[in-house]
Amino acid sequence: MQKITQNYELIILATNWGFEGSTEEFIKKAKKDGYDGVELWWPQEKKEQAELKGFLDKYDMKIGFLCGASSSHFKTHFDDFSRSINAVLSSDFKPLYINCHAGKDYFLMEENGKIIDFTIQKMKETGTKILHETHRSRMCFSTVSTKYFLEKHPEMKLTLDISHWCNVHESMLEDQQSTVNLTLKHTAHVHARIGHEEGPQVNDPRAPEWKNHLEKHLAWWDEVVKNRLEAGAEKITFLTEFGPPNYLPALPYTRQPLADQWEINVFMKNLLKERYGKK
Numbered sequence: 001m002q003k004i005t006q007n008y009e010l011i012i013l014a015t016n017w018g019f020e021g022s023t024e025e026f027i028k029k030a031k032k033d034g035y036d037g038v039e040l041w042w043p044q045e046k047k048e049q050a051e052l053k054g055f056l057d058k059y060d061m062k063i064g065f066l067c068g069a070s071s072s073h074f075k076t077h078f079d080d081f082s083r084s085i086n087a088v089l090s091s092d093f094k095p096l097y098i099n100c101h102a103g104k105d106y107f108l109m110e111e112n113g114k115i116i117d118f119t120i121q122k123m124k125e126t127g128t129k130i131l132h133e134t135h136r137s138r139m140c141f142s143t144v145s146t147k148y149f150l151e152k153h154p155e156m157k158l159t160l161d162i163s164h165w166c167n168v169h170e171s172m173l174e175d176q177q178s179t180v181n182l183t184l185k186h187t188a189h190v191h192a193r194i195g196h197e198e199g200p201q202v203n204d205p206r207a208p209e210w211k212n213h214l215e216k217h218l219a220w221w222d223e224v225v226k227n228r229l230e231a232g233a234e235k236i237t238f239l240t241e242f243g244p245p246n247y248l249p250a251l252p253y254t255r256q257p258l259a260d261q262w263e264i265n266v267f268m269k270n271l272l273k274e275r276y277g278k279k
Helices: 023-032 046-059 074-089 109-126 143-152 163-168 174-185 208-230 261-276
Strands: 009-015 037-041 062-068 098-101 130-133 158-160 187-192 235-240
Touching: 009 062, 009 261, 023 037, 023 046, 037 046, 046 062, 062 074, 074 098, 074 109, 109 130, 109 143, 130 158, 130 187, 143 174, 158 174, 158 208, 174 187, 174 208, 187 208, 208 235, 208 261, 235 261
Parallel strands: 009 037, 009 235, 037 062, 062 098, 098 130, 158 187, 187 235
Antiparallel strands: none
8 A cells, every 4th residue: 555645534433243331331442442433323212312422422432323224025124224314314413424234135126226316315415425335135245236236326335345245256356356446436434354255254364364365355445545535535434343253253162252353353443544544
Protein backbone atom coordinates (compact mmCIF):
# COMPACT_ATOMS: atom_id res chain seq x y z
CA MET A 1 0.00 0.00 0.00
CA GLN A 2 1.43 3.37 -1.02
CA LYS A 3 1.69 6.11 1.58
CA ILE A 4 -1.65 7.93 1.94
CA THR A 5 -1.37 11.70 2.06
CA GLN A 6 -5.01 12.64 1.43
CA ASN A 7 -6.82 14.13 4.41
CA TYR A 8 -9.58 11.80 5.59
CA GLU A 9 -10.83 10.12 8.76
CA LEU A 10 -10.17 6.41 9.24
CA ILE A 11 -12.82 4.88 11.49
CA ILE A 12 -12.43 1.35 12.87
CA LEU A 13 -15.48 -0.16 14.55
CA ALA A 14 -15.90 -3.08 16.96
CA THR A 15 -18.51 -5.85 16.81
CA ASN A 16 -20.38 -7.10 19.87
CA TRP A 17 -20.85 -10.49 18.18
CA GLY A 18 -19.64 -12.97 20.78
CA PHE A 19 -19.26 -10.40 23.56
CA GLU A 20 -20.96 -11.70 26.70
CA GLY A 21 -21.21 -8.50 28.76
CA SER A 22 -23.70 -5.64 28.67
CA THR A 23 -23.91 -3.03 25.94
CA GLU A 24 -22.18 -0.46 28.12
CA GLU A 25 -19.42 -2.90 29.04
CA PHE A 26 -18.88 -3.64 25.36
CA ILE A 27 -18.70 0.02 24.33
CA LYS A 28 -16.42 0.85 27.26
CA LYS A 29 -14.04 -2.02 26.37
CA ALA A 30 -14.03 -1.07 22.68
CA LYS A 31 -13.14 2.51 23.61
CA LYS A 32 -10.39 1.36 25.98
CA ASP A 33 -8.85 -0.85 23.30
CA GLY A 34 -8.65 1.93 20.73
CA TYR A 35 -11.76 1.58 18.58
CA ASP A 36 -13.48 4.64 17.15
CA GLY A 37 -17.00 3.25 17.31
CA VAL A 38 -19.21 0.17 17.21
CA GLU A 39 -21.51 -1.61 14.79
CA LEU A 40 -24.72 -2.90 16.39
CA TRP A 41 -28.13 -4.18 15.38
CA TRP A 42 -30.76 -1.46 15.48
CA PRO A 43 -32.52 -1.76 18.88
CA GLN A 44 -36.27 -2.05 18.45
CA GLU A 45 -37.32 -0.73 21.86
CA LYS A 46 -37.32 3.00 22.68
CA LYS A 47 -35.72 2.33 26.07
CA GLU A 48 -32.83 0.44 24.47
CA GLN A 49 -32.38 3.22 21.90
CA ALA A 50 -32.18 5.87 24.63
CA GLU A 51 -29.69 3.81 26.64
CA LEU A 52 -27.50 3.22 23.59
CA LYS A 53 -27.51 6.93 22.73
CA GLY A 54 -26.38 7.69 26.26
CA PHE A 55 -23.53 5.17 26.13
CA LEU A 56 -22.30 6.45 22.77
CA ASP A 57 -22.28 10.02 24.10
CA LYS A 58 -20.64 8.98 27.37
CA TYR A 59 -17.73 7.21 25.67
CA ASP A 60 -17.59 9.44 22.57
CA MET A 61 -18.10 6.55 20.16
CA LYS A 62 -19.48 6.47 16.62
CA ILE A 63 -22.15 4.05 15.43
CA GLY A 64 -23.02 2.04 12.36
CA PHE A 65 -26.29 0.11 12.43
CA LEU A 66 -27.28 -3.31 11.16
CA CYS A 67 -30.80 -3.74 9.83
CA GLY A 68 -32.33 -6.84 8.35
CA ALA A 69 -35.24 -9.22 8.08
CA SER A 70 -35.60 -12.97 8.37
CA SER A 71 -39.01 -13.94 7.04
CA SER A 72 -39.04 -16.33 4.07
CA HIS A 73 -42.24 -14.67 2.85
CA PHE A 74 -41.20 -11.73 0.69
CA LYS A 75 -43.95 -9.24 1.61
CA THR A 76 -43.43 -9.78 5.34
CA HIS A 77 -39.67 -9.64 4.83
CA PHE A 78 -39.87 -6.37 2.92
CA ASP A 79 -42.28 -4.80 5.42
CA ASP A 80 -40.09 -5.77 8.40
CA PHE A 81 -36.94 -4.52 6.72
CA SER A 82 -38.38 -1.21 5.49
CA ARG A 83 -39.88 -0.56 8.93
CA SER A 84 -36.45 -0.90 10.55
CA ILE A 85 -34.77 1.32 7.97
CA ASN A 86 -37.40 4.03 8.39
CA ALA A 87 -37.06 3.83 12.18
CA VAL A 88 -33.30 4.43 12.02
CA LEU A 89 -33.67 7.28 9.55
CA SER A 90 -36.32 9.02 11.66
CA SER A 91 -34.37 8.63 14.92
CA ASP A 92 -32.00 11.04 16.66
CA PHE A 93 -29.02 8.90 15.68
CA LYS A 94 -26.72 9.98 12.89
CA PRO A 95 -25.18 6.62 11.93
CA LEU A 96 -22.12 6.39 9.72
CA TYR A 97 -24.10 3.92 7.59
CA ILE A 98 -26.80 1.27 7.75
CA ASN A 99 -25.55 -2.20 6.85
CA CYS A 100 -28.33 -4.37 5.43
CA HIS A 101 -28.93 -8.06 5.97
CA ALA A 102 -31.90 -8.12 3.65
CA GLY A 103 -33.17 -10.28 0.84
CA LYS A 104 -32.61 -14.00 0.46
CA ASP A 105 -30.50 -16.08 -1.89
CA TYR A 106 -33.71 -17.88 -2.94
CA PHE A 107 -35.92 -14.80 -3.45
CA LEU A 108 -36.69 -13.88 -7.04
CA MET A 109 -34.27 -11.37 -8.55
CA GLU A 110 -37.18 -8.94 -8.95
CA GLU A 111 -38.04 -9.27 -5.26
CA ASN A 112 -34.49 -8.59 -4.10
CA GLY A 113 -34.39 -5.77 -6.64
CA LYS A 114 -37.37 -4.13 -4.93
CA ILE A 115 -35.38 -4.04 -1.68
CA ILE A 116 -32.42 -2.49 -3.47
CA ASP A 117 -34.58 0.19 -5.11
CA PHE A 118 -36.05 1.05 -1.71
CA THR A 119 -32.61 1.55 -0.16
CA ILE A 120 -31.35 3.62 -3.09
CA GLN A 121 -34.36 5.91 -2.79
CA LYS A 122 -33.84 6.29 0.97
CA MET A 123 -30.16 7.11 0.42
CA LYS A 124 -31.13 9.87 -2.00
CA GLU A 125 -33.73 11.27 0.38
CA THR A 126 -31.57 11.28 3.52
CA GLY A 127 -27.91 11.16 2.50
CA THR A 128 -27.35 8.20 4.82
CA LYS A 129 -25.34 5.36 3.29
CA ILE A 130 -27.51 2.22 3.13
CA LEU A 131 -25.35 -0.73 2.15
CA HIS A 132 -25.96 -4.35 1.21
CA GLU A 133 -23.50 -6.87 2.62
CA THR A 134 -21.85 -9.55 0.51
CA HIS A 135 -23.04 -12.31 2.81
CA ARG A 136 -24.03 -15.95 2.45
CA SER A 137 -27.79 -16.60 2.40
CA ARG A 138 -28.52 -12.97 1.45
CA MET A 139 -29.06 -11.45 -2.00
CA CYS A 140 -25.33 -10.81 -2.47
CA PHE A 141 -24.30 -14.32 -1.49
CA SER A 142 -22.23 -14.83 -4.67
CA THR A 143 -20.27 -12.95 -7.29
CA VAL A 144 -22.89 -13.93 -9.88
CA SER A 145 -25.90 -12.50 -8.06
CA THR A 146 -24.01 -9.37 -6.99
CA LYS A 147 -22.80 -8.63 -10.51
CA TYR A 148 -26.39 -8.93 -11.74
CA PHE A 149 -27.68 -6.48 -9.12
CA LEU A 150 -24.85 -3.96 -9.61
CA GLU A 151 -25.44 -3.87 -13.36
CA LYS A 152 -29.21 -3.62 -12.89
CA HIS A 153 -28.98 -1.06 -10.03
CA PRO A 154 -25.79 0.96 -10.64
CA GLU A 155 -26.41 3.24 -7.63
CA MET A 156 -26.35 0.27 -5.25
CA LYS A 157 -23.68 0.43 -2.52
CA LEU A 158 -22.09 -2.49 -0.70
CA THR A 159 -20.53 -3.58 2.54
CA LEU A 160 -17.68 -5.83 1.46
CA ASP A 161 -17.28 -9.05 3.40
CA ILE A 162 -15.43 -10.91 0.69
CA SER A 163 -14.51 -13.74 3.08
CA HIS A 164 -17.97 -15.20 2.33
CA TRP A 165 -17.22 -15.40 -1.37
CA CYS A 166 -13.96 -17.26 -0.77
CA ASN A 167 -16.11 -19.90 0.90
CA VAL A 168 -19.01 -19.82 -1.60
CA HIS A 169 -16.73 -20.10 -4.65
CA GLU A 170 -14.15 -22.32 -2.92
CA SER A 171 -11.35 -20.12 -4.22
CA MET A 172 -9.53 -16.86 -3.67
CA LEU A 173 -11.49 -15.56 -6.66
CA GLU A 174 -8.48 -15.47 -9.02
CA ASP A 175 -10.73 -16.40 -11.95
CA GLN A 176 -13.36 -13.69 -11.26
CA GLN A 177 -11.23 -10.56 -11.16
CA SER A 178 -13.55 -8.40 -13.29
CA THR A 179 -16.53 -9.06 -11.01
CA VAL A 180 -14.39 -8.48 -7.92
CA ASN A 181 -13.17 -5.16 -9.36
CA LEU A 182 -16.76 -4.09 -10.04
CA THR A 183 -17.68 -4.98 -6.46
CA LEU A 184 -14.75 -3.04 -5.01
CA LYS A 185 -15.88 0.07 -6.91
CA HIS A 186 -19.32 -0.13 -5.26
CA THR A 187 -17.98 -0.79 -1.75
CA ALA A 188 -18.55 1.89 0.90
CA HIS A 189 -17.72 -0.09 4.06
CA VAL A 190 -15.60 -3.17 4.84
CA HIS A 191 -16.06 -6.06 7.22
CA ALA A 192 -12.47 -7.08 7.92
CA ARG A 193 -12.38 -10.83 8.31
CA ILE A 194 -10.02 -13.22 6.53
CA GLY A 195 -11.70 -16.06 4.68
CA HIS A 196 -10.28 -19.07 2.88
CA GLU A 197 -11.35 -21.60 0.28
CA GLU A 198 -13.15 -23.83 2.80
CA GLY A 199 -14.62 -21.29 5.18
CA PRO A 200 -15.36 -17.61 5.92
CA GLN A 201 -12.84 -17.29 8.78
CA VAL A 202 -9.28 -18.52 9.30
CA ASN A 203 -8.57 -19.70 12.83
CA ASP A 204 -5.99 -16.97 13.51
CA PRO A 205 -4.82 -14.40 10.91
CA ARG A 206 -1.56 -13.96 12.85
CA ALA A 207 -0.49 -17.52 12.05
CA PRO A 208 2.13 -17.82 9.25
CA GLU A 209 0.13 -20.44 7.34
CA TRP A 210 -2.50 -17.78 6.57
CA LYS A 211 -0.04 -15.13 5.38
CA ASN A 212 -1.07 -15.38 1.70
CA HIS A 213 -4.77 -15.20 2.56
CA LEU A 214 -4.22 -12.16 4.76
CA GLU A 215 -2.25 -10.41 2.02
CA LYS A 216 -4.95 -11.22 -0.56
CA HIS A 217 -7.62 -9.58 1.58
CA LEU A 218 -5.37 -6.59 2.26
CA ALA A 219 -4.90 -6.13 -1.49
CA TRP A 220 -8.68 -6.09 -1.96
CA TRP A 221 -9.07 -3.56 0.86
CA ASP A 222 -6.25 -1.44 -0.56
CA GLU A 223 -8.29 -1.12 -3.73
CA VAL A 224 -11.42 -0.18 -1.77
CA VAL A 225 -9.55 2.59 0.06
CA LYS A 226 -8.05 3.82 -3.22
CA ASN A 227 -11.47 3.89 -4.90
CA ARG A 228 -13.09 5.64 -1.93
CA LEU A 229 -10.45 8.36 -1.80
CA GLU A 230 -10.62 8.91 -5.57
CA ALA A 231 -14.38 9.39 -5.12
CA GLY A 232 -13.70 12.08 -2.52
CA ALA A 233 -14.69 10.17 0.61
CA GLU A 234 -14.03 12.03 3.86
CA LYS A 235 -14.45 8.91 6.01
CA ILE A 236 -13.21 5.35 5.49
CA THR A 237 -14.89 2.76 7.73
CA PHE A 238 -13.91 -0.79 8.67
CA LEU A 239 -15.45 -3.26 11.08
CA THR A 240 -13.18 -5.93 12.56
CA GLU A 241 -15.48 -8.95 12.44
CA PHE A 242 -13.79 -12.15 13.47
CA GLY A 243 -16.59 -14.06 15.18
CA PRO A 244 -16.93 -16.56 18.04
CA PRO A 245 -17.52 -20.31 17.65
CA ASN A 246 -18.77 -21.74 15.36
CA TYR A 247 -17.05 -19.20 13.10
CA LEU A 248 -13.98 -19.52 15.30
CA PRO A 249 -12.89 -23.19 15.28
CA ALA A 250 -13.06 -24.90 18.67
CA LEU A 251 -11.84 -28.14 20.18
CA PRO A 252 -14.33 -31.01 20.21
CA TYR A 253 -16.18 -31.86 23.41
CA THR A 254 -14.85 -28.88 25.41
CA ARG A 255 -15.66 -26.31 22.71
CA GLN A 256 -12.56 -24.40 23.75
CA PRO A 257 -11.86 -21.76 21.07
CA LEU A 258 -8.56 -22.20 19.25
CA ALA A 259 -7.78 -18.48 19.62
CA ASP A 260 -9.04 -15.40 21.48
CA GLN A 261 -11.69 -13.65 19.37
CA TRP A 262 -11.28 -10.23 20.98
CA GLU A 263 -7.47 -10.36 20.66
CA ILE A 264 -7.74 -11.23 16.98
CA ASN A 265 -10.09 -8.33 16.31
CA VAL A 266 -7.78 -5.92 18.16
CA PHE A 267 -4.90 -7.26 16.06
CA MET A 268 -6.91 -6.53 12.93
CA LYS A 269 -7.80 -3.05 14.23
CA ASN A 270 -4.14 -2.24 14.82
CA LEU A 271 -3.17 -3.63 11.40
CA LEU A 272 -5.79 -1.49 9.66
CA LYS A 273 -4.80 1.65 11.57
CA GLU A 274 -1.14 1.10 10.70
CA ARG A 275 -1.89 0.41 7.04
CA TYR A 276 -4.54 3.03 6.31
CA GLY A 277 -4.03 5.68 8.97
CA LYS A 278 -2.50 8.99 7.98
CA LYS A 279 1.28 8.72 8.13
